[in-house]
Amino acid sequence: MRKTLAFLVTLLIGLPLFAATLRVNNAPGTSPDHATIQAAINAASDGDTILIEGSASTYAGFTLTNKRLNLIGPGHNLAANPGTPANKLGAVIAVSSSSIQTTTSQAGTADGTLVMGLEFLSELRLESCANVTVSRCAFNSQSGSGRLYLNGPTNLVSQSLFRGTSPLSWGVNNTSGNRIENCIIADGSLSVGSSASLLYLRNNILFGVSAASGTAIQADNNLFLGTSVPTSNAIYRNNFFPSSLNPNLVGSGNVGSVNFSAVMPAYQSSSASPDGRYQLSTGISPLPANPALNAGTDGTHIGPFGGPNPYVLSGVPPLPTIDEISAPQFAAPGSSLTIRVKVGARP
Secondary structure, eight states, X not given: OOOOOOOOOOOOOOOOTTOOEEEEOOSTTXXXXXXXXXHHHXXXXXXXXXXXXXXXXXXXXXXXXXOOXXXXXXXXXXXXXXXXXXXXXXXXXXXOTTOOEEEOSSTTTTTTOEEESOEEXXXXXXXXXXXXXXXXXXXXXXXXXXXXXXXXXXXXXXXXXXXXXXXXXXXXXXXXXXXXXXXXXXXXXXXXXXXXXXXXXXXXXXXXXXXXXXXXXXXXSOEESSOOOOOTXXXXXXXXXXXXXXXXXXXXXXXXXOOHHHHOTTTTOTTSOTTGGGOOOOOOTTSOOOTTTTOSTTSSOSSTTOSSSOOOGGGOOSSOEEEEEEOOSOOOTTSOOOOEEEEEOOO
16 A cells, blocks of 8 residues: 655745745646746736746746736756755746747836746846846856846846856846846846946956946946946946956956956866856965955955855755755665655755
């Protein structure tokens, strides 16, 4: 006779009272609430959370309209870094090149939405949205067409990995007060539209910034891997550059001709993970002292691993996860079967 033991664990993760949580999994043999992200979005109400579980198959695109939702996946490149959950499958969004994930062009259609822990091989396009947070995601235009397009005010992009050229484009209309913080944008320049009135860049790795002359930028505590040509309305504070400082750079505390091998010893290593290669060295001998340590405007490290919200490897969300599980295949008759599960959570 087979006996099934079901364990129910209730986890309080700070979600709004009475908000529903919907599970999405497109793998055969699972019993989720929905098999597609779009079906979950259609069924969800304003303020609900949709947990998109890791799968060996990619997920199709979706359209988000007139709802404030929390879309949360398990993280990206989970097998590439130590200390990630036991299940190494990510939730990857991939659609045909002619399709995109998008909100409608109406203002306010997804205001306040959170997108976290997902990997995009196609474009995430959020039109005319305010107070949107895109966090701990990966956008890959090396092996796909993954990129992010945002058009609207007071949005936050944080702790995310952008791979490939032109992976992040800021919209050209009504983009005041947006922030890009603790992101890795190492392969291509950040493109900023001509009507962007104010953009904050804090604690990122950037190859460079491509912006119109009327764009106001405040850049603090960033590591620039390429040459950045300052605009007339840009202020740079405590940033590192690989070459000598541009004489037209406005600001203070900037450092030129930085040896990035002393800052990030593995950033040119082909064996390092896509985001782990940008970790700061601690300056322990025989490595030289790291000039980025505690050198930011706030006294923390320069780059994505500094500031109040440091980058988290693989973008694992700040939710309880099963980090280790040990279960024997069988037990002798009459004996006990011991299953060990280690649960952890990231900040």
